[in-house]
Amino acid sequence: MNSCPRCDKTNLRLEHQGREQGEVVWTIFYCEDCGYSFRDSEDERVLVRDQRRPEFNLESTNPEDYPFMMAPNPRKKNH
Amino acid sequence: MNTISDANIEGVTSIGSLRDYLEFLQSHKQFITWPEAVMPEPDIRNVIAAGGRDFMTQPAILFDQIIGYPDKRLVAGVHGSFANIALLLGMPKQSSIKSMFYEMVSRWDSARADLRRVDPGAAPVHQNRIETDINLYDLLPLYRINEYDGGFYLGKANVVSRDPSDLDNFGKQNVGINRIQLHGKDTFTLLSPPVHDLGRQMRIADETGLPLKIAVMLGNHPAMALFAATPIGYDESEFEYASAMMGAPMTLTESGNGMDILADTEIVIEADYIPGEHKIEGPFGEFPGSYSGVRRAPVFKVTAISHRNDPIFENIYIGRGWTEHDTLIGLNTCTPIYAVLKKEFPEVEAVNAMYQHGLTGIVSVHQRYGGFAKTVAMRALSTPHGSMYLKNLIMVDADVDPFNLTEVMWALSVKTRSDDIIVVPNMTGIPVDPASIIPGKSHKLIIDATSHASPDPVGVDTAMVEPPTGPHIDALQTMVSQLQEAVQ
Numbered sequence: 001m002n003s004c005p006r007c008d009k010t011n012l013r014l015e016h017q018g019r020e021q022g023e024v025v026w027t028i029f030y031c032e033d034c035g036y037s038f039r040d041s042e043d044e045r046v047l048v049r050d051q052r053r054p055e056f057n058l059e060s061t062n063p064e065d066y067p068f069m070m071a072p073n074p075r076k077k078n079h
Numbered sequence: 080m081n082t083i084s085d086a087n088i089e090g091v092t093s094i095g096s097l098r099d100y101l102e103f104l105q106s107h108k109q110f111i112t113w114p115e116a117v118m119p120e121p122d123i124r125n126v127i128a129a130g131g132r133d134f135m136t137q138p139a140i141l142f143d144q145i146i147g148y149p150d151k152r153l154v155a156g157v158h159g160s161f162a163n164i165a166l167l168l169g170m171p172k173q174s175s176i177k178s179m180f181y182e183m184v185s186r187w188d189s190a191r192a193d194l195r196r197v198d199p200g201a202a203p204v205h206q207n208r209i210e211t212d213i214n215l216y217d218l219l220p221l222y223r224i225n226e227y228d229g230g231f232y233l234g235k236a237n238v239v240s241r242d243p244s245d246l247d248n249f250g251k252q253n254v255g256i257n258r259i260q261l262h263g264k265d266t267f268t269l270l271s272p273p274v275h276d277l278g279r280q281m282r283i284a285d286e287t288g289l290p291l292k293i294a295v296m297l298g299n300h301p302a303m304a305l306f307a308a309t310p311i312g313y314d315e316s317e318f319e320y321a322s323a324m325m326g327a328p329m330t331l332t333e334s335g336n337g338m339d340i341l342a343d344t345e346i347v348i349e350a351d352y353i354p355g356e357h358k359i360e361g362p363f364g365e366f367p368g369s370y371s372g373v374r375r376a377p378v379f380k381v382t383a384i385s386h387r388n389d390p391i392f393e394n395i396y397i398g399r400g401w402t403e404h405d406t407l408i409g410l411n412t413c414t415p416i417y418a419v420l421k422k423e424f425p426e427v428e429a430v431n432a433m434y435q436h437g438l439t440g441i442v443s444v445h446q447r448y449g450g451f452a453k454t455v456a457m458r459a460l461s462t463p464h465g466s467m468y469l470k471n472l473i474m475v476d477a478d479v480d481p482f483n484l485t486e487v488m489w490a491l492s493v494k495t496r497s498d499d500i501i502v503v504p505n506m507t508g509i510p511v512d513p514a515s516i517i518p519g520k521s522h523k524l525i526i527d528a529t530s531h532a533s534p535d536p537v538g539v540d541t542a543m544v545e546p547p548t549g550p551h552i553d554a555l556q557t558m559v560s561q562l563q564e565a566v567q
Contacts, residue, residue, distance in 0.1 A: 018147020
C-alpha cells in the first residue's frame with residue numbers, strides 16, 4: 001500500500017503482520033496523517049479510495065478541521 | 080446469598096468469570112464455536128451480524144480459527160440475545176422481556192453486594208504480564224466492526240478509573256463501557272462524553288494536573304458489562320451493583336496501576352491519560368444505527384498488560400439495531416429510570432426504554448388527574464439517564480403494556496391529540512444522535528397517549544371497551560391453542 005485509502009496521503013506506518021506457518025497473510029497499516037488504519041486483505045470498497053463511499057473519505061488531515069469530542073479543559077489557577 | 084428472586088436456573092450464581100458463563104451458556108445451547116476458518120474482515124462481522132438477526136435466541140459465538148491470528152480466541156454475542164440475558168438472571172431462556180424487566184426491578188436496591196479480594200499474585204488475570212514491547216495488535220484478534228469505521232475498535236471495553244482528586248474513594252471509582260480506537264501498538268483514543276463519569280474524571284485531571292490512570296478490562300464476568308453500561312450515581316460502585324444484582328460474590332484484585340479489577344478478567348490493559356493530546360477518531364458505527372462523525376478524541380498511552388493463559392478477547396457487533404448493544408443495555412436502561420420515577424410517583428407501572436439506549440421510551444402510569452402523565456414525563460427527562468438519552472417519550476395508561484408495541488400503537492392511535500404534543504427545545508442530547516443539528520443537544524418530544532382525565536373534558540362520552548381478561552380467559556386461550564394443535 002502506497003497511500004491511505006481515506007485521505008490519499010502517503011505517510012503510512014506498518015503496524016503489524018498476520019502470519020500462518022511463518023508466511024505473511026495480511027498487513028495492518030496506520031495513516032499518520034488522518035489516523036485511519038486498515039488491513040491490506042480488506043475489500044476494495046474499503047481499500048481503494050475511488051471505490052469507497054465518498055462521504056467516508058477525508059479531504060483534510062488538519063485536526064483543527066474536526067470538532068473535539070471532549071475539548072481540553074483549562075488548568076485551574078490554584079493547580 | 081441469593082435471596083432476591085424466584086429465578087430458578089441452577090448454577091448461575093456460581094459463575095465467576097467469562098469462561099464459566101460460556102460453559103453455562105453451552106449447557107443451555109446458547110454458545111457455539113464457529114467451525115470454519117475466517118478472515119478478520121468481512122467474515123467475523125458477517126457471522127456475528129447474521130446470528131444477531133434473531134435477538135431473542137442468538138448464541139454467543141467463539142472464533143478460534145482466525146486467519147493471521149493463530150492460537151488467538153475471540154468471542155462475541157455474549158450478551159447478544161434476550162435468552163442469554165434471561166439465563167444470566169437465572170431465568171428460563173424463553174422468558175419474556177417484560178418478566179425480565181420486573182425481575183431486574185425486584186433486585187434493584189434490594190440486594191447487598193458481596194465483594195471479595197485476592198492478592199494480585201494469586202489472580203488469574205495476572206498469569207501473564209507485559210511491561211515492555213507492548214503490542215496490542217499482537218495480543219488482540221482485531222476486526223473492523225463496521226465497514227467504514229475509522230479503524231480497529233474495542234467495542235466492549237469495561238474501563239475502570241478513579242477520581243484523580245479522591246483516589247481512595249471506592250464508590251467514585253467508575254466502571255464504564257467506552258469505545259476505544261487503536262492508534263498504534265501502545266496508543267489509543269477513548270471516547271467518553273463529558274457528562275459520563277470518566278469524562279468528569281478527565282476534566283478533573285485537565286483542571287488539576289493530577290494523573291488519571293485507567294484499567295481496561297476485556298472478557299469479564301457477564302454481569303460486569305451489564306452494569307458497566309448501567310447509568311448509576313457518580314459515587315455508586317458498578318462492582319457492587321454487579322454483585323448485588325447477581326446475588327453472587329465477585330472477586331476483585333488490583334491492577335498494576337492501582338485500579339480494582341475483576342480477578343478473573345481475561346485481559347487488562349493499563350493506560351495513562353495524556354492531557355491535551357488528541358487524535359482524529361472515527362467514524363464508528365454506533366448504536367443509533369449510524370456512523371458517528373470524525374472527531375478529535377483524547378489519547379491514552381498503554382503502560383502494561385496482564386492476561387490469563389490463552390486469553391479470550393471479547394468484542395461486539397454494533398450498528399443498526401437490534402445488535403448486542405441493545406440486548407446488553409436494554410433492560411438496564413429501563414430499570415434505573417423506573418427506579419427514580421417509582422420513588423416519586425408510585426403510579427408509574429413500567430418503563431420500556433429499550434430503543435437505542437432510550438432515545439425512545441414508553442412509560443405506563445396510572446393517570447391521577449388531567450395532565451399528570453406529563454408531570455411524570457418531565458421527571459423522566461430529568462433522570463440521570465433520561466436527561467441525556469430520552470428524546471421521544473410516549474406516556475401510556477397503566478393498563479397498556481409498554482413492552483407490547485401493539486398496545487402502545489393502540490394508545491397512540493386513540494388517545495393522542497395533535498395539539499397536545501410537547502416539544503422541549505435545546506435540551507441535552509447525545510453526541511451520536513444523527514438527527515441532532517448540534518451534536519450533544521436535542522429537542523425532547525413528549526406524546527401523552529394516556530386517557531383524558533378531569534378536569535380535561537375530552538373523551539367523557541367515549542368510554543373504552545374492556546376486553547375479557549383474567550385467569551379464566553388465559554385458560555380459554557390455552558384451550559383454543561390446544562384445540563388448534565390437535566386439528567388433524
